[in-house]
Amino acid sequence: MQHKLLDMPCFSDNRGRFVKTFNDTAFQDQGINFRLKESYFSVSAKDVIRGMHFHLPPHDHDKVVFCPYGAILDVIVDLRSASPEYGKTYSQVLSAENNRAFFIPRGFAHGFKSLEEGSVTYYLVSGEYVASADEGIAFDSIGFDWACENPVLSDRDRNFLPFAAFRSPF
Template sequence: MEIETTGIPGCYVLQARLLRDRRGSFIKTFHTPRFEELGLRTDWREEYFSASAKGVVRGMHFQLPPVDHAKMVFCLTGEVLDVVVDLRRGSPAFGTALGFTLSAENGRGLYLPTGCAHGFVSKAEDSGMYYKVTSVHAPEQDAGIAWDSIAFDWPVSDPELSDRDRRHPRFADFETPFVFDAAKAAQ
């Protein structure tokens, strides 16, 4: 697995080795020794899978301290435009929103440090996303910001949203509890 830096400290594009033959494809999304070598977290506590129809936006989600988490995501079916926003006060990328195309075809994933909001829009008829997180879901600490309140040019104007996602505060109204620490950027 190779990683590429992004414009958000501690956030990386993960390029897994994608093997294909007449049977289909195979990809390894996680390898403890490689993550440790790269200085990334390996203390995963939960895993999730979501399926989304074309035009669905999920996000922008995160968990608040003390149960904030690092996250790793891969698109296993279909294609998504995955979006990350840095919510860490003092970060050189505070408020920066970046998008990455993840698909079953390109084998790319993302590693997000704590203090980043995450979301995506499904660009295919059926997109399956796989997530790993470093904390157990705590409903009372589950949070988000409005998908359309960030400085990002989404390819949809009227997406399908959950009721929960419709109620998130705007980015400008969110008082972040996250603080950037350069020494711990990937955590």
């Protein structure tokens, strides 16, 4: 399965907006067989970088990520060792204005940079969180220019091993 950029249906009128964030038939029509198991969101200050996160097999999972408030620079990297695109990064601005989402299949690491104060990042996940399988690689070791002089990071994210030291289980 490959990652996909999704345009979520949005309906606007004088009251505001209505955005459909998940529709099984629409996903199936795009070749995405997704079974929702967990959903959560984060709220981030400007220049917060979270990532690059993934779950180890057999607890790896697919994600759909979108930003219903604010804007984020969403970044993924292919960790599938047999993939011709192993180590390649992909990025996309996801925002409340563009109503886009990233479908991120298992075998990819995910992270993002908050572009605005109070940006909300929402996740639909096909697996449940398992602490012992929760891993990551250093955000600044994937060859991606985050365009951020003073990123705000968690201690956990700051201490991940670099991509060069990573041995893929995917």
